[in-house]
Amino acid sequence: MQGRLIYVMGPSGAGKDALLGFARNRLAGDPVLFTHRYITRAAGSGENHIALSADEFDVRSALGLFALEWSSHALRYGIGVELDAWLARGCTVVVNGSRQHVPHALARYPQTELVHVIAEPHILAARLGARARETADEVAARLARQAPFAVADHVRVTTIDNSGTLEEAGDAFVDALRGAIESERV
Numbered sequence: 001m002q003g004r005l006i007y008v009m010g011p012s013g014a015g016k017d018a019l020l021g022f023a024r025n026r027l028a029g030d031p032v033l034f035t036h037r038y039i040t041r042a043a044g045s046g047e048n049h050i051a052l053s054a055d056e057f058d059v060r061s062a063l064g065l066f067a068l069e070w071s072s073h074a075l076r077y078g079i080g081v082e083l084d085a086w087l088a089r090g091c092t093v094v095v096n097g098s099r100q101h102v103p104h105a106l107a108r109y110p111q112t113e114l115v116h117v118i119a120e121p122h123i124l125a126a127r128l129g130a131r132a133r134e135t136a137d138e139v140a141a142r143l144a145r146q147a148p149f150a151v152a153d154h155v156r157v158t159t160i161d162n163s164g165t166l167e168e169a170g171d172a173f174v175d176a177l178r179g180a181i182e183s184e185r186v
Contacts, residue, residue, distance in 0.1 A: 003087040004180050005109045006094045009102065009149075010117030012073075012142060013127035015162040015169065016096055019117060022170035023094070023177055032092045032181055038066070038078040052078075068108070070101040073142075092181050099149050106155065113156045113180060115173065116149060120163040 010016055024034050036049055038060065043051040052060070057076050061069060066078035079095055086093045087109070097105060099116075106112055119127070125143055128134065134142065151157060158176045162169035 002111070003089065003091040003093055004183070005083075005087060005105075005112045006092065006115060006177060006180055007097045007102065007105055007109075007112050008094060008115045008117060009097045009099045010162075011099075011119075011124055013124035013131075014117040014119045015127065015166070016117050018166055019160070019162060019170055019173045020094065020096055022166055023174050026170070026174045027177060030178070030181060032094060032177055033086050034094045035079050035083055035096070037096055038080065040076045068095070068097065068101065068105055070098050070104070072098050072100065092177070094177065102151060106151070114151065114158070115176060116157055116159045117162050117169075117173075118159060119161065123163050 008016055008020065020034060023032075038052050038057065039049045040052055040054050040057050041049075043049065054076070057078065060066060060078065065081055067081045067083040069076065069078040071077070077098065079097075083093060083095070095105075102114065121143060125140075128142065129136065160169050160172050160176070
């Protein structure tokens with residue numbers, strides 16, 4: 001039995017972590033698992049991740065302990081190999097991924113369903129500024145370099161606009177996840 005991988009992605013500031021937290025709370029009794037990420041950044045700032053030093057990340061990578069890994073914005077990200085065990089048991093698994101890494105994820109997990117979280121540019125700018133991880137110039141540069149996102153026609157993509165309230169986007173995200181859970185049961 002093969003489970004279903006739901007790969008969530010979108011630009012920084014789109015509110016992916018907020019949506020993931022919303023869905024995790026709403027779906028606490030449902031058969032869906034949310035992975036955590038290993039990141040070479042200190043823990044905190046509302047993101048559910050495990051902080052690793054660059055050396056720790058290198059060791060885990062060399063040992064093959066990441067099912068998926070990528071670099072972005074001078075940081076390294078990994079999803080643990082427990083992902084493979086969960087999928088092998090038929091679980092629906094949600095991953096917080098990277099748009100640039102989608103081709104690698106689809107190569108390893110061809111049946112992956114994508115959830116593309118978007119938000120209006122002024123919303124992205126405000127959210128990035130509020131995080132205070134970058135200067136205003138760095139935020140502007142980050143927003144300017146966002147590339148358009150496209151995948152092959154056969155890949156299932158659900159787009160969620162998170163420009164409004166968290167509850168509106170969160171309900172749409174939960175509905176998409178419940179749809180994946182239900183189709184897994186069929």
